[in-house]
Structures are given as C-alpha cells and as structure tokens.
Amino acid sequence: MATKKDKAADTAWMKEAFIDVQSELALKLKRAAQSIEHAGTHGAVNEDHWIEVFRSYLPNRYEVATGFVIDSLGNRSEQIDVVIFDRHFTPTLLDQQKHRYIPAEAVYGVFESKPHFDKSYLEYAGKKAASVRKLLRTSVSISHAGGTFKPKELFPIIAGIVAPKSSWADGLGDSFQKNLPSDDHEKLDCGCALEHGAFDTFDGQLKIVPPEGALIYFLFRLLSKLQSLGTVPAIDWAAYAATINR
Numbered sequence: 001m002a003t004k005k006d007k008a009a010d011t012a013w014m015k016e017a018f019i020d021v022q023s024e025l026a027l028k029l030k031r032a033a034q035s036i037e038h039a040g041t042h043g044a045v046n047e048d049h050w051i052e053v054f055r056s057y058l059p060n061r062y063e064v065a066t067g068f069v070i071d072s073l074g075n076r077s078e079q080i081d082v083v084i085f086d087r088h089f090t091p092t093l094l095d096q097q098k099h100r101y102i103p104a105e106a107v108y109g110v111f112e113s114k115p116h117f118d119k120s121y122l123e124y125a126g127k128k129a130a131s132v133r134k135l136l137r138t139s140v141s142i143s144h145a146g147g148t149f150k151p152k153e154l155f156p157i158i159a160g161i162v163a164p165k166s167s168w169a170d171g172l173g174d175s176f177q178k179n180l181p182s183d184d185h186e187k188l189d190c191g192c193a194l195e196h197g198a199f200d201t202f203d204g205q206l207k208i209v210p211p212e213g214a215l216i217y218f219l220f221r222l223l224s225k226l227q228s229l230g231t232v233p234a235i236d237w238a239a240y241a242a243t244i245n246r
Contacts, residue, residue, distance in 0.1 A: 050111070051064050053215070059223075082112070090232065090235065126181030193214075198218035
C-alpha cells in the first residue's frame, strides 16, 4: 500500500511541471517588456501570451480571443483584452482580422491583461467589465423531441485581471484588497499576478494564494467556475435580425 510519502512523490512532478509553466510565462512577459518599447505593441504581445495560456488549459468548447462584445440593440463594449466565449453554439459577427465581435449571450468571462496590478489598472479592468455586463443578453426557449426547454436563466459574466506582478509592496495584501472595485458591474471575480499570487471570490469571499503554483491554481479555479455555469443561453436571433430594419 502506498504511503503518504509515496503519494507526495507521485504528485511532486505535476506540481513542479505547473510551476515551470508559470515561470515560462513570466519569462515571456519579461522579455516582451525588455525588448518592445512601443506601449501598444507591448500590450498586444502580452495579451497574445495570456490568450495562448487560456487556450492551452480550457476545453475546446470555449474560445478565447481579443474583441468587442455586442448586443441585439446595437450596443458595443469597450475592446476587451481576453474574452472567453462559447464556440459551439455561437458564431462571432463582423470579424475583421484580429478584431472579433462577439454576441453578449456567448460570453462567459472577460479579462484585462496589464503590466501590473495597481489602483488605476484595477479600476480600468472594472470599467471594461462593466461595459460588457451592462449589455442586453437575450434567452429564448429551445425545442426538442419531447417538447420545449424554458429559456435558460442568465448567469453572471466572470471578470478578472492578469499581470506579471503587483505594484504594491505587500503584493496582494491590504493595499490590493482595499482597491478592488466594489460596484456590482465593475467587480473583479478573479485574477493572477505571477510574482505575487492569485485571487478569486468564487466561494463568496476573497481568497488569495501565494505565488508558487498561482497560475495553475488560477486556471483550475476558473475552469471549475466555468463548468458550474453550464451552457450559454440560446440567442434570440430574431432580435438581432430586427436591428437591420430599425
């Protein structure tokens, strides 16, 4: 029978492998900061690195991209660095090169990729989240062989922030915590600062973990939350069609 020591040894390789993934991402972001002077280009490269990580660890039912979120009234969010959305039931609309226009009903979560956590970036990420959460989302019934499923209740859209580090001396301590947005539309549900740890409020209260293994903890907690949301609502495509004749 395996001892506790044996079991610890069996899982040690996995923990070390995940820590290596975090170190590799941190190095990529550091290289981008050192080698790219143009702020816009640097930001886009960072977004690409984070998108690559999200895509690597989320199942294929989820798409991850930079884009705008739109609704059936013609409203549009601000540009979002990282959008996690349904790829099975929902097409993106009006795609132009890397800019994707994603129906609000398809969105599971939105994230901002920043150079660090500080008061201004937390507020900025909160306002970006609000620009998505305030959009109209439709939900219609679905016909099936045995009858009709009722319209799916809308779930809250997840919002977060990711960065290489926190700018505060205490990392994700009191300074960070007191500057988290409190408005319902702007609240940040989770995030990761590679050098200082990760956080989420998925269990109803703020939970913070230290840096070692923070990235994979963040991703697995996010995946668990996404699973709990189930599928996205069925879009009322007639409402989108109606915008053509308004």
